[in-house]
Ligand SMILES: [Zn+2]
């Protein structure tokens with residue numbers, strides 16, 4: 001008996017192109033489903049893994065990709081409440097559904113999660129297996145490409161703004177780093193009623209896209225190394241909420257300098273740096289907060305799908321381009337070079 005084969009984009013080693021290989025179609029375990037992949041978004045994490053190599057690959061080779069949408073092809077023997085042919089998106093890591101955090105609806109903190117494209121085969125393939133707990137049905141006629149990027153590119157900034165940053169209507173929000181996550185933070189902050197939104201990025205294209213998506217003010221730290229100063233000069237005060245999407249020591253410290261008295265900084269970007277707090281007299285005396293925000297919860301993804309389906313949130317400008325699986329290395333190069341002000345690129349394995 002021969003096992004059916006499929007195409008998959010496999011990462012062997014950072015800084016080397018992915019190889020498109022024929023591998024066996026995986027078989028779902030009892031609590032898993034097999035999903036036929038319609039769309040898989042690319043993300044900064046993929047660049048760290050495959051191009052820059054500053055996030056180590058924990059398994060080699062591994063099929064890359066963690067922003068997945070498609071249709072259920074096979075149900076594991078014990079799966080209930082889902083059906084073959086159903087349109088679904090996947091939580092970007094295989095979460096257990098049983099640990100104290102999963103049970104509390106805080107899947108971002110799952111104690112046994114395996115990230116697709118890192119420790120478990122991901123969605124840059126024709127098929128992927130996933131635990132049924134991480135399957136999120138796609139409502140209405142929401143497209144696969146938009147559903148795919150919602151699972152991480154849009155839900156990560158929502159989690160940062162809503163669950164961690166506690167954004168309230170009327171507040172001033174600063175966004176440091178206006179790539180795929182940052183521009184969606186700007187779009188969402190507008191939707192959530194932010195009084196004023198500031199985009200901070202050294203890239204001219206990123207700044208103009210930030211403006212197009214609703215930033216009231218954009219700042220280039222290459223010419224204004226202390227954007228906090230510019231914000232105070234313009235508004236007479238700092239930001240209530242500042243989000244950091246870069247993950248470098250200097251950009252985190254820049255984010256903290258943007259804060260008003262009582263302000264909250266939410267750090268989303270990760271990296272090897274160890275940024276310093278402001279002097280204690282200022283940090284404590286002005287009741288500033290620094291908050292970590294890691295990924296998203298399932299609720300963030302399903303709420304966003306509802307918002308798009310009901311016309312409250314427009315993601316029609318979010319997918320910059322789509323590629324076939326064979327174009328994966330071009331797509332990664334394009335995302336890494338940030339040419340053309342890329343928001344989000346999506347791979348469609350059956351295109
Ligand atoms: Zn990602």
Ligand SMILES: [Zn+2]
Nearest residue numbers: 096099102110
């Ligand atoms: Zn868990």
